[in-house]
Amino acid sequence: MFKKEQWKKNFMKEREMGSVKYTRMYELISQQWLTTPDIQELCECGQHKAREIRKEIEMILTNKGKKLPVTSLKSVPTKLFLEYMEIDSDYVFKMAKQESALKGEEV
Secondary structure, eight states, X not given: OOXXXXXXXXXXXXXXXXXXXXXXXXXXXXXXXXXXXXXXXXHTOOHHHHHHHHHHHHHHHHHTTOOOXXXXXXXXXXXXXXXXXXXXXXXXXXXXXXXXXXXXXXX
């Protein structure tokens, strides 16, 4: 089972060091669906952990009686991922905007 608390601790530590850009995070969470590689990039984890996270989110959906679309690339709704990982999308947007302003770009 994926340990969310440990991930959150590492996530905040890595954000302070600036490992993954907020602009990239914003691009990913702006999608309607997230695949395992997207989750892997957002969580900065391996494929196995990303798959665990995706499967846990899938299980939450199926326990609520909802179904996921059948596709070659399994994916989960971004909104549910953000809720599950307790990521504040407004904060990510704000930080991406600041990051872009420093580079002289626009989000």
